[in-house]
Structures are given as C-alpha cells and as structure tokens.
Amino acid sequence: MNNEVIMPIEISIKEKKKLSKGQVKQAVVFSRCTMVEVQTSLNENYYLIYYKNSLVYGEPLEKVEKESFINKIRKTGIILHEDHPFLPALIPSETATIPNKNKLFSQLQQKYSLPEVAYISTTLDSYFSKEQLTNVIYKIFYHYRRNGNFIQAFQIIRILADFAPDLNSAREIKNSLDFYSYRDFYSSSSLPVIHQKDPLFVEWYCFQNRFQPDEYKILEDLLRKQDSFLEIVLLWMEKVEKCSPADSVEKYTRMALQYISMEKWILTLGYLNINPFQVLPHTKSIIDEMIQNEHYETAALFLLKFLDALPTAYDDILHSLWEHLDSTFIASHLDTFMLVVQQLVLKDDDNQSEQKLIQIIGKLLVTYELKTVHEKLLPIQKLVPHSSVIQKINKMITLLEDPDHMLELGQYYAEFKQYDEAIECFSWEMELHPNSPAPVLQLSKIYQNKGMVKEATAYHQIYTQLK
Numbered sequence: 001m002n003n004e005v006i007m008p009i010e011i012s013i014k015e016k017k018k019l020s021k022g023q024v025k026q027a028v029v030f031s032r033c034t035m036v037e038v039q040t041s042l043n044e045n046y047y048l049i050y051y052k053n054s055l056v057y058g059e060p061l062e063k064v065e066k067e068s069f070i071n072k073i074r075k076t077g078i079i080l081h082e083d084h085p086f087l088p089a090l091i092p093s094e095t096a097t098i099p100n101k102n103k104l105f106s107q108l109q110q111k112y113s114l115p116e117v118a119y120i121s122t123t124l125d126s127y128f129s130k131e132q133l134t135n136v137i138y139k140i141f142y143h144y145r146r147n148g149n150f151i152q153a154f155q156i157i158r159i160l161a162d163f164a165p166d167l168n169s170a171r172e173i174k175n176s177l178d179f180y181s182y183r184d185f186y187s188s189s190s191l192p193v194i195h196q197k198d199p200l201f202v203e204w205y206c207f208q209n210r211f212q213p214d215e216y217k218i219l220e221d222l223l224r225k226q227d228s229f230l231e232i233v234l235l236w237m238e239k240v241e242k243c244s245p246a247d248s249v250e251k252y253t254r255m256a257l258q259y260i261s262m263e264k265w266i267l268t269l270g271y272l273n274i275n276p277f278q279v280l281p282h283t284k285s286i287i288d289e290m291i292q293n294e295h296y297e298t299a300a301l302f303l304l305k306f307l308d309a310l311p312t313a314y315d316d317i318l319h320s321l322w323e324h325l326d327s328t329f330i331a332s333h334l335d336t337f338m339l340v341v342q343q344l345v346l347k348d349d350d351n352q353s354e355q356k357l358i359q360i361i362g363k364l365l366v367t368y369e370l371k372t373v374h375e376k377l378l379p380i381q382k383l384v385p386h387s388s389v390i391q392k393i394n395k396m397i398t399l400l401e402d403p404d405h406m407l408e409l410g411q412y413y414a415e416f417k418q419y420d421e422a423i424e425c426f427s428w429e430m431e432l433h434p435n436s437p438a439p440v441l442q443l444s445k446i447y448q449n450k451g452m453v454k455e456a457t458a459y460h461q462i463y464t465q466l467k
Contacts, residue, residue, distance in 0.1 A: 008023040008082065009023060023039055030076065035049055036091065036096075054092070086271075114144070115152065118136070122159065150178070202222070210238075266283055287302060291320050299317070327360045361393065362417050381394070399412075404432075407426065410426045414442070419450050444456050
C-alpha cells in the first residue's frame with residue numbers, strides 16, 4: 001500500500017554549473033554518516049555522503065566498488081528504501097550543492113575536528129584514490145605526533161590501519177612500542193571510559209556492534225545525551241523490524257514527530273507491522289480529518305492493512321468509506337477490502353449495498369474473467385447467499401457453458417454494463433436463432449447504450465423486419 005501513498009522524494013543536485021534533478025532511491029545510515037543514492041532523469045546514479053546531516057561530497061558513479069565504504073555500509077548500515085515512509089527524515093534538504101573537489105579537505109578542516117576529518121576521509125574512497133586519502137590521514141597523524149599529542153595520534157593511526165589494512169607502514173606504527181600504553185588502554189578499558197578520550201571511536205564501535213545488548217544501550221545513551229533523536233528512532237525501528245517487541249511506541253512517537261508528520265509516522269508504524277490504530281488512539285483524529293476533507297481513498301489506504309484489527313470506534317469510518325469510495329478503488333483492492341465488504345454487506349443488506357456490489361462486480365469484470373470474479377466473491381456469498389447480486393453471478397456461471405441460454409447471459413452482462421461481452425452473447429444467440437427478433441432487439445439497445453447510434457438504428461430496422 002505504501003507505493004500508493006508515498007510520493008517519490010525529489011532532490012536537486014548542483015555541481016559547478018550543472019543542475020540535475022532526481023529521485024532518492026535509498027538512504028543508508030552508518031554511525032554519524034549517511035549515504036543517499038539519487039537517480040537523475042538522465043539515469044545517472046549520484047551517491048551523496050553526509051556527515052551529521054551535512055553534505056560532504058558526492059558524484060555520479062557507474063559502479064560501486066566491492067571494498068568501498070558505500071558498498072560496505074549497504075551491508076552493515078540501516079537502509080531505508082524509496083518506499084519507506086520515514087525516508088524524508090533522512091534528507092536534510094531538497095537541494096544538494098556538491099563542494100569543489102580540489103578544496104574539499106581544507107573546507108572539512110574548517111568545519112570539523114581533525115579526528116573527524118580523518119574518519120570522514122575513509123568514507124570518500126569512491127571519489128578519491130586510496131593514496132590521496134591515506135596521505136590526508138597521515139598528515140593529521142604526524143601533526144598530532146609532532147605536537148606530542150600521542151593519544152590522538154594513536155586514534156588517527158588506528159583509523160588509518162582499519163581503513164587500509166594492507167598498508168604495512170600504518171600497521172607497524174600502530175603496533176610500535178611508542179603506542180603500547182594506548183593500545184593497552186583501548187583493550188583493557190570499558191567503553192564509557194574510552195568515550196571520555198575517544199567519543200568518535202566508541203560511537204562507531206557501538207554502532208558496528210549494535211545488535212549486542214550492551215553496545216546498543218551504550219549507543220542509545222550516547223545519542224540521547226547529544227539529542228540525536230533521529231538516530232535513536234532509526235535504531236528502534238531496525239530492532240522492531242528484526243522481530244523484537246515494539247515497546248514504548250508513544251516514547252519513540254514523540255521523538256519521530258520532530259522529523260516527520262503524524263501521517264508519515266502512521267505509515268511508518270504500518271511498515272513495521274505495528275497497528276498504529278491500536279497503540280496510538282489519537283491517530284483516529286487523522287483519519288477523521290481525511291474523511292471530513294473527502295479524501296476517502298487516502299483514508300482507506302491508511303486503514304487497509306489493519307482492517308481485521310481496527311477498534312470498534314472506527315465502524316462509522318468504515319461505513320463512510322463504503323458509502324463514498326469509488327467502486328473502481330474497492331474492486332482494485334477487493335482482496336484486502338473484503339473484510340469491510342463482508343461486515344457492511346451483512347449490516348446494510350439494502351438496496352444501496354446491492355447497487356454498490358453491482359458497481360464493484362462491473363469493475364471486476366473489466367479486469368477478470370467471470371469465473372475469477374465468482375471466486376473472488378465467494379467470501380461474500382457465504383455470508384449473504386440471499387443477495388440478489390450474488391445470485392445473478394451464480395446464475396451467470398451456470399449459463400456460461402450453455403449455448404442455448406446466451407440471450408439470458410447477455411442480459412446479465414448488460415446489467416453489469418459489460419457491453420462487449422453482452423454483444424458477444426447476443427451475436428451468438430442471433431447466429432443460433434436467425435429468425436428470432438429478441439437478440440436483435442438487445443443488440444440495438446446495447447449499441448444505443450454505447451452511443452453507437454448508427455449500429456443501433458441498423459439493428460432496430462432488422463428487429464422491425466423480423467417482428
């Protein structure tokens with residue numbers, strides 16, 4: 001259902017004098033970084049890297065290399081695809097202005113700390129060579145070492161060794177005696193203690209190991225102290241998607257509403273297979289407003305997934321939808337809408353419901369053969385076997401293979417406004433009984449209903465002659 005409610009997220013990309021427009025295909029969150037994939041109208045795939053919701057860099061890529069940061073986080077990060085209702089919360093702006101590539105690292109140093117610049121550099125290996133990036137990180141390392149700041153120098157060389165494990169020089173420096181005490185500090189200290197010295201590492205480590213209960217709790221506490229509620233909601237959603245109980249929904253709702261509307265959050269909960277209409281009672285006011293504004297199809301799409309578990313307070317809404325929804329919409333969603341049809345046909349077995357069923361069946365017959373329509377209506381037939389409309393469908397099934405009753409079958413088709421099928425039946429009857437005026441008269445009426453006056457007149461003249 002999300003595809004019918006969620007509109008594509010459009011974004012403009014400015015790169016020098018070039019302006020491209022495209023749609024967001026997915027976003028991947030990994031610790032403080034987010035990668036956003038955008039497909040332009042020219043079928044270019046831009047990959048944009050954000051750090052703390054600020055654009056760092058991006059380019060169109062024909063291929064994402066296997067060992068690149070982008071490919072790795074697509075396997076280990078939190079992915080939101082284009083149909084995810086929460087995706088807009090991850091897009092900071094409708095416009096992404098790509099920085100000058102030659103000035104990028106000097107600009108990063110003006111905006112972020114040097115350890116952050118080193119970490120950000122490891123995310124850019126799809127746009128810069130490994131050698132360029134290791135040189136940037138090495139410069140930061142030597143800056144700290146020259147100034148006698150050995151613990152931060154160790155933090156940088158550790159980042160470099162993880163980024164380029166085949167780089168012997170980085171590995172040798174990291175394992176040298178100069179940094180023995182710092183290696184021991186990281187291996188023997190608790191994460192909260194390490195966080196006092198190296199918060200970037202602890203956040204990265206806990207995110208990497210977020211499926212472990214202790215690391216998850218530490219990460220959530222760190223994010224809460226930073227008021228990083230967006231990331232907290234993402235962690236909770238990921239945990240729920242992996243079959244954990246959906247606890248504290250109202251708490252995470254308050255956080256989520258800082259970033260998206262209640263309508264989007266209702267859809268997000270539905271995406272997570274959480275019934276928002278049970279866990280958040282005030283969501284009914286959202287649906288009531290849709291009904292008041294006559295947005296019946298939108299209201300129905302919000303409700304369809306949970307029709308079998310709606311509180312009784314929604315009965316009036318279901319009645320209103322049954323009354324006002326276009327029969328085309330109901331027919332196109334009949335399998336999921338069947339619960340409402342069953343309930344309301346039982347409760348409102350009157351002429352209005354019969355007329356609605358006639359319209360719905362007419363729409364179904366446009367798409368499906370008669371036998372398929374009959375099968376789709378079996379649940380209703382079991383509940384209301386006395387329905388005249390259902391009885392007509394049953395009768396049509398019995399006539400379908402009987403060439404001696406094509407006239408009657410054609411009349412049923414005509415009643416459901418299936419004129420082409422009716423014409424076929426009447427024409428067949430006319431072939432079998434060429435002297436009978438009845439099928440000719442019916443053909444004249446059908447063509448009249450179709451607005452084909454010339455054909456209607458011709459068949460009426462034949463009818464007069466035969467009569």
